[in-house]
Amino acid sequence: MAEPTATSYLNAAYTARSWLLTLDHKRIALLYMVSITFFFFVGGAAAVLLRLELLSPQADLVVAETYNRLFTIHGVIMVFFFLIPAIPAVLGNFLVPLMIGAPDLAFPKLNLASWYIFMLGGSLCLVALLFGGVDTGWTFYTPFSSLYSNSNVMLTALGVFVAGFSSILTGLNFIVTIHTLRAPGMHWFRMPLFLWAIYATSLIMVLGTPVLATVLVLVALERGLGIGIFDPRLGGDPLLFQHLFWFYSHPAVYIMILPAMGVVSETITCFSRRRIFGYSFIAFASLAIALIGFLVWGHHMFVSGQSMYAGMVFSFLSFLVAVPSAIKVFNWTATLHKGRIRLSTPMLYALGFIGLFTLGGLTGVMLATLGLDVHMHDTYFVIAHFHYIMVGGAVMGYLGGVHFWWPKISGRLYSEWWGRLSALIIFIGFNLTFFPQFLLGYLGMPRRYHVYPPEFQVFNVFSTAGASILGVGYLLPLAYLLWSLRYGPRAEGNPWLASGLEWKTPCPPPVHNFDATPVVRHGAYAYGPDGELRDA
């Protein structure tokens, strides 16, 4: 790591101990960043093999058993060990105290404990992977997972169960921090929208994750002790599992997307030199999405055997989520109007996010349409839809945020040319990978098939070609960001001239963030009529 001139959180100490036992939220954020980057490439490697296998209709690269383990590990790793912690645990950890003018999170020790719990959960899943893997899909549907699968279900479920506590504790830490540690003058409606998004996300983490933990324990009870909960032969009900699982796992999608929306609100204002359009609408839209998001889980179950009337209610509520999402998209778009727009790398990611999230959201609306979902459920249409949200949305948001705050985190500037190029490559590769899957899905290709009828091959070839471009796009930032740590020019205090308390600290910030507690005198995004920074 490069040596900044003044003492920063990075050069305060160099020992392994100073990292592994650190209570500094910024260092813990970096521990998370390294861990989830590792998990991202593990999950990504599985995706590469899946896409290669799907190049041809026959099984020629891997056998069924392997394929099933690959898509399971891809899903488990990406959902629980990359997407859910990505923005909250990395950027949230780094930025929440800085943005509210606090020296650290409310519970620094708990914060470190969260990372260890996360790593324990991740390690258990990796051990399960190394010792034969698991073949239930990341959804663990019963009674397959509880009684029929001959794979490491227990170990994987235990890993996810453990990691869930990390999520709960992180959410709790953020909620308490935002409530109690805001600097004088930092009223709720002066907070950057990133904090509103993190706050809404934390509510879901705290309220939803215990249900996931419960359902995993129930699966373990049935699998380990033969207690009948889900298998009808033991007197159980297989749909009960789906209700409990989606009660968490649908809101989990909002754990992934809400913080990304927060990142977009920060970057789009900075690179338009404008105050955000409709601040309070975006803030309340985050809360609305978090709350309504708890009431829509049954839209995963329209053809499961759930009652027709329940399906109607869930369909209706799912459509309602579209409204706050639309409000956000329109407000971001309006923010560009009469701005001073600079298409820097984080801005490219933000614009990419808005476009891809819009299509992802609207195809979600299609899936919420009851009679239409009957045909599209469990096909590649669903795969395409949720990758538009999770990859086109959440991953783009994460990468945009990493680029935006990279000077703050590392004290270095990355190559803008490489940054823009890779953002473009990711955008093109992403669309080429996943757009054909919408068409494939409507044609009827079911998900989780390693062999398929030959007429589906054309779209699969497109998709695999796109995935190879996408893969390159993801390797590039890894390379030039690491390169910048050593060779990048040093970042001055506020390289983007961005508003927000985090930019009032040096890059990288000192250990305790602020020499004196800052006092806040105005709302977020203090950009003047000429795009100048008003609170400089």
Added chain:
Amino acid sequence: MDSVPFFPPQASSMAAQTDWLYALSLGIALFFSLLIAGLLLSLAVRYEYRREVDRSNAVEESLGLELLWTAVPLALVMLLFFLGAKLFFALRRSPAEALEIHVVGRQWMWKVQHPNGRREINELHVPIGWPVRLRMISQDVIHSFFVPAFRVKQDVLPGRYSELWFTATRGGSYHLFCAEYCGTSHARMVGRVVALDPAEYQRWLSGFGAAQQPPVSPQAAGAALFEKMGCAVCHRASDGRAPTLEGLYGRRVLLADGRSVLADEEYLRKSILTPGWKLVAGFAPIMPAYAGRLDEEEILQLIAYIRSLQRGARHG
């Protein structure tokens, strides 16, 4: 729409309607995605930071705009909700006159039995122009019966019956997929649905297929099971120790706890397997549980037999 490579064949009465709704909602999705993308691009170009354009009187809030972009999406999604629910209701409510075919799913095959007893595996022959209702159940994990050309799909659960209905409108052979991940050979739990002219279907039905003997209808097989499993000993006894089964199907049954329940397939199945779950008023709980002693096909046959028992008819 068969000439368009973006649609599966339209081979059922619901296919055109589903495709229409798909086209409408996809149109809305693409329209708004392109609108947003177009706005982002044009604004990014017009207000590029080096360009000298009028930036005075920039607005930061507008209740009117907020209401507009709340109301328009709300109206559109409510329209889609209504259209989607309407189609869903049509897909879920089967006509009474539908031809009922039994489907049992298991890792990893579909077993089908027609009303006259003819069986097939991983294939389903159906007549064109007449509604067909599948009564489906799984012997192990959850499967899902999916025929893209018909635009229908229904999960097939263990322990309870699922129904799926359609009317084939065009002859031909179509994909049948298992759509719910069910283990190792999930991707091989596939087959075909063959839609035939009614006359052809009748001819096909009277063939033996792979079997060496003429098929035995589910009712007849159920009647034989009824004797073999000893059901007749009590249910036909004259001393009234067990409820009589004539005319039972479709009737409301008064239970010992005062409630009443409709005697449908679900009720009959559970009452055979675990008789104690809902005890009929006026009878002692003396019936042994048959769970584990009958497979799903046998249960379907017993139910077919019980359904055939009309009020006042004598046992054959």
